[in-house]
Amino acid sequence: MTDRDAHRPPDPPAAENLDYRVAHLAERIAAGPLGELGVRLVPHGDSVLLTGTVPSTECRDEILGLAREVLAGHPVHCDILVAGTSSPDHGEDLT
Amino acid sequence: MIRVAAVGDIHMGPDSQGTLRPAFETLPECADVLLLAGDLTRHGTPEEARVVAREIKDLAVPVVAVLGNHDHHDDHPEEVTAILRDAGAHVLEGQAAVVTRDGARIGVAGTKGFGGGFVGRCAGEFGEPIMKEFVRYSRRRADGLLAALQQLDEWNCDVRIALTHFAPVPDTLAGEPPEIYPFLGSYLLAEAIDTACPDLAVHGHAHAGTEHGMTSGGVRVRNVAQPVIGQAFHVYNLPGREPAAPA
Numbered sequence: 001m002t003d004r005d006a007h008r009p010p011d012p013p014a015a016e017n018l019d020y021r022v023a024h025l026a027e028r029i030a031a032g033p034l035g036e037l038g039v040r041l042v043p044h045g046d047s048v049l050l051t052g053t054v055p056s057t058e059c060r061d062e063i064l065g066l067a068r069e070v071l072a073g074h075p076v077h078c079d080i081l082v083a084g085t086s087s088p089d090h091g092e093d094l095t
Numbered sequence: 096m097i098r099v100a101a102v103g104d105i106h107m108g109p110d111s112q113g114t115l116r117p118a119f120e121t122l123p124e125c126a127d128v129l130l131l132a133g134d135l136t137r138h139g140t141p142e143e144a145r146v147v148a149r150e151i152k153d154l155a156v157p158v159v160a161v162l163g164n165h166d167h168h169d170d171h172p173e174e175v176t177a178i179l180r181d182a183g184a185h186v187l188e189g190q191a192a193v194v195t196r197d198g199a200r201i202g203v204a205g206t207k208g209f210g211g212g213f214v215g216r217c218a219g220e221f222g223e224p225i226m227k228e229f230v231r232y233s234r235r236r237a238d239g240l241l242a243a244l245q246q247l248d249e250w251n252c253d254v255r256i257a258l259t260h261f262a263p264v265p266d267t268l269a270g271e272p273p274e275i276y277p278f279l280g281s282y283l284l285a286e287a288i289d290t291a292c293p294d295l296a297v298h299g300h301a302h303a304g305t306e307h308g309m310t311s312g313g314v315r316v317r318n319v320a321q322p323v324i325g326q327a328f329h330v331y332n333l334p335g336r337e338p339a340a341p342a
Contacts, residue, residue: 034137038104052322053321081322083325084321087328091332094315094332
């Protein structure tokens with residue numbers, strides 16, 4: 001250890017590290033009742049952006065609520081989309 | 096012309112009952128068959144499978160499906176398969192089916208497929224038993240697809256389609272993090288497809304991917320994951336087989 005190291009504030013415990021908290025939240029979203037693997041949680045500095053497409057507004061709201069609870073203290077931004085359910089108005093010709 | 100509707104990754108649960116049925120009821124106007132490219136449920140529970148079954152039951156077009164990894168999560172893929180078959184769907188795993196509409200014979204060969212990655216960036220059958228089994232499992236899925244496609248050769252089809260959940264090519268994964276490509280598909284599927292040369296290959300699984308791609312042998316590939324196509328299904332119009340010239 002150097003003198004400089006001795007004066008450096010201690011590193012935060014791994015459990016408080018945002019990267020690991022985000023990784024564990026992603027596992028929880030996948031393994032939990034939503035079974036959702038299509039949402040990406042991307043740390044941006046101190047905040048986290050949620051992206052992806054889910055089947056329903058309920059799914060989106062549940063994921064956002066869970067993220068805000070688990071990542072308390074960090075701003076959570078949500079760009080999650082809900083899958084479209086309309087019929088197409090034309091087909092693609094494959095010739 | 097043969098019109099093929101397709102969607103994958105609809106991830107249905109009890110709260111999604113009825114969300115796709117209105118669009119599916121328009122199918123007879125625009126399509127001759129509906130392909131479901133796996134991940135039809137969230138966890139593969141019988142309850143979720145019954146939601147899917149009610150969405151597709153008694154549609155006026157034939158339905159052909161493969162399961163996805165989500166449909167295996169609850170360890171009851173056979174029960175999910177049985178529920179979907181009771182609703183009238185053909186559910187394929189290393190199998191082929193021919194459905195007819197207005198006299199056209201539409202052949203579909205299907206498998207869930209699996210991961211492993213793509214040429215030059217793929218897992219090898221080497222090392223720990225679990226690693227070897229990973230690659231062998233993927234190879235068995237691809238072998239099943241090839242056998243099913245070759246079966247279609249004998250069934251006088253107007254078009255032949257390869258239906259998988261995992262991706263056969265990296266083209267349609269564009270948008271996904273490259274680091275996870277080996278979990279999204281395998282070149283072994285593309286090799287099977289290029290050996291049998293069907294008219295179209297359809298897959299899902301890659302929610303952040305891209306719709307359009309092609310195998311190195313020139314077979315068109317379409318990623319129909321619902322988050323990719325943004326609709327209840329997409330339709331691909333394929334030219335049917337040319338009628339034989341009169342003698």
